[in-house]
Amino acid sequence: xxxxxxxxxxxxxxxxxxxARLEALVAIPSISTDPAYDGEVRRAxxxxxxxxRLLGFxxxxxxxxxxxxxxxxxxxxxxxxxxxxxxxxxVQPVDPVSLWHTDPFKMEIQKRAxxxxxxxxxxxxxxxxxxxxxxxxxxxYRAVNGALPCKVSLFFEGEEESGSKSLxxxxxxxxxxxxxxxxxxxxDTDMWDATTPQIVTxxxxxxxxxxxxxxxxxxxxxxxxxxxxxxxxQVLAEIIATLRxxxxxxAVAGFYDDVKELPDxxxxxxxxxxxxxxxxxxxxGLTTPAGEKGRSVLEQTRARPTCEINGITGGxxxxxxxxxxxxxxxxxxxxxxxxxMDPAKIxxxxxxxVEARLPPDAKVTFKEHGGSPAVATxxxxxxxxxxxxxxxxxxxxxxxxxxxxxxxxxxGDFKRVLGLDTLLIGFAHDDxxxxxxxxxxxxxxxxxxxxxxxxxxxxxxx
Amino acid sequence: xxxxxxxxxxxxxxxxxxxARLEALVAIPSISTDPAYDGEVRRAxxxxxxxxRLLGFxxxxxxxxxxxxxxxxxxxxxxxxxxxxxxxxxVQPVDPVSLWHTDPFKMEIQKRAxxxxxxxxxxxxxxxxxxxxxxxxxxxYRAVNGALPCKVSLFFEGEEESGSKSLxxxxxxxxxxxxxxxxxxxxDTDMWDATTPQIVTxxxxxxxxxxxxxxxxxxxxxxxxxxxxxxxxQVLAEIIATLRxxxxxxAVAGFYDDVKELPDxxxxxxxxxxxxxxxxxxxxGLTTPAGEKGRSVLEQTRARPTCEINGITGGxxxxxxxxxxxxxxxxxxxxxxxxxMDPAKIxxxxxxxVEARLPPDAKVTFKEHGGSPAVATxxxxxxxxxxxxxxxxxxxxxxxxxxxxxxxxxxGDFKRVLGLDTLLIGFAHDDxxxxxxxxxxxxxxxxxxxxxxxxxxxxxxx
Numbered sequence: 072x073x074x075x076x077x078x079x080x081x082x083x084x085x086x087x088x089x090x091a092r093l094e095a096l097v098a099i100p101s102i103s104t105d106p107a108y109d110g111e112v113r114r115a116x117x118x119x120x121x122x123x124r125l126l127g128f129x130x131x132x133x134x135x136x137x138x139x140x141x142x143x144x145x146x147x148x149x150x151x152x153x154x155x156x157x158x159x160x161x162v163q164p165v166d167p168v169s170l171w172h173t174d175p176f177k178m179e180i181q182k183r184a185x186x187x188x189x190x191x192x193x194x195x196x197x198x199x200x201x202x203x204x205x206x207x208x209x210x211x212y213r214a215v216n217g218a219l220p221c222k223v224s225l226f227f228e229g230e231e232e233s234g235s236k237s238l239x240x241x242x243x244x245x246x247x248x249x250x251x252x253x254x255x256x257x258x259d260t261d262m263w264d265a266t267t268p269q270i271v272t273x274x275x276x277x278x279x280x281x282x283x284x285x286x287x288x289x290x291x292x293x294x295x296x297x298x299x300x301x302x303x304x305q306v307l308a309e310i311i312a313t314l315r316x317x318x319x320x321x322a323v324a325g326f327y328d329d330v331k332e333l334p335d336x337x338x339x340x341x342x343x344x345x346x347x348x349x350x351x352x353x354x355x356g357l358t359t360p361a362g363e364k365g366r367s368v369l370e371q372t373r374a375r376p377t378c379e380i381n382g383i384t385g386g387x388x389x390x391x392x393x394x395x396x397x398x399x400x401x402x403x404x405x406x407x408x409x410x411x412m413d414p415a416k417i418x419x420x421x422x423x424x425v426e427a428r429l430p431p432d433a434k435v436t437f438k439e440h441g442g443s444p445a446v447a448t449x450x451x452x453x454x455x456x457x458x459x460x461x462x463x464x465x466x467x468x469x470x471x472x473x474x475x476x477x478x479x480x481x482x483g484d485f486k487r488v489l490g491l492d493t494l495l496i497g498f499a500h501d502d503x504x505x506x507x508x509x510x511x512x513x514x515x516x517x518x519x520x521x522x523x524x525x526x527x528x529x530x531x532x533x
Numbered sequence: 534x535x536x537x538x539x540x541x542x543x544x545x546x547x548x549x550x551x552x553a554r555l556e557a558l559v560a561i562p563s564i565s566t567d568p569a570y571d572g573e574v575r576r577a578x579x580x581x582x583x584x585x586r587l588l589g590f591x592x593x594x595x596x597x598x599x600x601x602x603x604x605x606x607x608x609x610x611x612x613x614x615x616x617x618x619x620x621x622x623x624v625q626p627v628d629p630v631s632l633w634h635t636d637p638f639k640m641e642i643q644k645r646a647x648x649x650x651x652x653x654x655x656x657x658x659x660x661x662x663x664x665x666x667x668x669x670x671x672x673x674y675r676a677v678n679g680a681l682p683c684k685v686s687l688f689f690e691g692e693e694e695s696g697s698k699s700l701x702x703x704x705x706x707x708x709x710x711x712x713x714x715x716x717x718x719x720x721d722t723d724m725w726d727a728t729t730p731q732i733v734t735x736x737x738x739x740x741x742x743x744x745x746x747x748x749x750x751x752x753x754x755x756x757x758x759x760x761x762x763x764x765x766x767q768v769l770a771e772i773i774a775t776l777r778x779x780x781x782x783x784a785v786a787g788f789y790d791d792v793k794e795l796p797d798x799x800x801x802x803x804x805x806x807x808x809x810x811x812x813x814x815x816x817x818g819l820t821t822p823a824g825e826k827g828r829s830v831l832e833q834t835r836a837r838p839t840c841e842i843n844g845i846t847g848g849x850x851x852x853x854x855x856x857x858x859x860x861x862x863x864x865x866x867x868x869x870x871x872x873x874m875d876p877a878k879i880x881x882x883x884x885x886x887v888e889a890r891l892p893p894d895a896k897v898t899f900k901e902h903g904g905s906p907a908v909a910t911x912x913x914x915x916x917x918x919x920x921x922x923x924x925x926x927x928x929x930x931x932x933x934x935x936x937x938x939x940x941x942x943x944x945g946d947f948k949r950v951l952g953l954d955t956l957l958i959g960f961a962h963d964d965x966x967x968x969x970x971x972x973x974x975x976x977x978x979x980x981x982x983x984x985x986x987x988x989x990x991x992x993x994x995x
Contacts, residue, residue: 289818290970292968295967298823298839314767363760379755384847390566396841477756
């Protein structure tokens, strides 16, 4: 049995223990976006730091201006490549809790009718399960060989789900510490499909905005003031309605100025993948792409920018009815950006769009919720080639090289601050319901994900 | 001292006790629109029933399909007119509680810098304080004369703030009981201004609707589905934006079909009142009437129909940010109607308006929240004349005969079911913040309101 096969066999033999460690991590409600959970976020960091210390890493929980990060190192593999692995240990809120069929923080293992086994709970997929695939790979490697095949640094973030706001301040402080790293590895993305691995080569950027429209100085009785008083919900709705054109494009002036068309070669590769548009939409109960007319679902979700209303609230929202004209209404709005779009420019254009549409007596305040540019990794470099070969060995087919619609702001920061490219390799499925009730991670993703990292580390060390 | 003067003197001498009884009634959080308070609504009914029994009425708490009503009678004034007094003992919700400067259910008496004393608390004005003006008048009359000057029936409702939904079913059962009544007296309206009384001769009707837009089968990650997935908040906003024309008019087809212009005589009378439009708007922190261009604020708020968004919710509305495309979004929308508009027709037109604007993958469900036509009382009848004279005696000037923008559905039911006209006489002020935090009722309204009812009952008995 080769050394590699021995490590893979160790992964297989100890899978139940790996699952138990995921269960323990899921049990910590590390919701970064809600200050009520600040203590749990820190607890998750401390648990992880202790975990990697037991794996032979030096590790510390480092404070930031926001949630703490976990930084670890095992640089004993002299003369070998130095990888910096990034994952995040924070999770999305779980509301509406009533829609969960299980306790979000008590992981359940369910064998489904289709034969797949899934791990259900908040963070099983995004990103605790994915983060652990890498750690468990390190564990197996070390258990069998007594050492890691590469130099490995770890960087676990605690506020990816709330915009990675502290990293621009924190990351420069790690320049010296991470100076020798060759590449960043991130496990926070999807498979191409249930049996095809994927390396993501582009990520959309993100601009988060919260706007509050205020009109009257206090809530008013709609019988007494109805018609005469400017209604901030009406104003907000009218502004939101102007954000999209009838053809599905975003209507903010200048929004597409820096957006380039996909290279023909990439378009052709994507077409060759035989993407099941209808199946993707049907998985969400939908039939008709809502974005720019004439562009495929793949383009709309992975290569085109978007504007989404993520939340809205105003007036009386309880049971029954209240004939109030509220004093204010607010919405959370995000933009996904593609290469070359400048987050600051988009934020400015959006704010100008809103301000130009305020009727008399309506005022607006803006609150910034993070901003990051899109990221592209050269798909013709040596790390992509080696990772592709390792993934092909595990899955029996070459990975798709694909753009992702999501945003992982830290990858842009790694490039800008540390000069490092990032390999985005993840094992999540389209239907994992990340950010939604009943999030799950396929056991096959977890198991073969661990095995994939074993192979990738092994290949990078060649 | 005349009998009347003796009763008025008794009111003055016992005002502190009247205030204490209001304080006790305000202390019961009888919020009819929220099922969590059902028990408190019933408790308020029982307290009131016991109160009027102590005043010599026969009284009972009668069950309806919704909240209970209190029905009482003192018909001992043989040969005298029979008035049916209506008030409501339920109140609006108090959210957002954080904006209250005092406990909403612990009435506070504050002497303001301008010399006025105000009673602060939920329901002090709408309608517990107003309801008590009548009861306290009866109490004083009885205390001095041993009997009431007129036959008096009482009808206290417990769900006026949630659309008086049970009355159409309940009221017909009282036909026999109220058969002898001559006129309905309602105390749930405003003064014309701080020193001028008012008899309201028209009330707007109300149609309440709740719409929910659903798109995807579950909440989606905006990175994964952004652009392609129909966003129900966007759909809802676009639909709401179509409800108003740029000129401030309501854009639902056929909305104004049955709306008549005000008679020239009424228009002239209203103009003669020297209404302070700017002052009214400024009281709410506003400057510019938002309704139909070219129509006065008085017309917009009292004689023209409107469409108001009373509440909206969808997606993530907590602290921080969540990049979700929610599965659904909903809004509470109400229409105020004027004479001759048919609630059922307006509801149908609104629903058709929404359904015609649903994009692919968007579905809508409607929930009905009450409906009532506008009400008009003949302003040239004997009861208006006598009440006007009594009010002029108390306030030193004749009352304004005015339309009100609010809706009191029961007045339409009294006309339709019992054939009774209604005299709407109230003592609230524009700035009472009814339905809002920090609701108040001026002590002068309470005190002179009680005295006004003493004079009105006395005059009607002549």
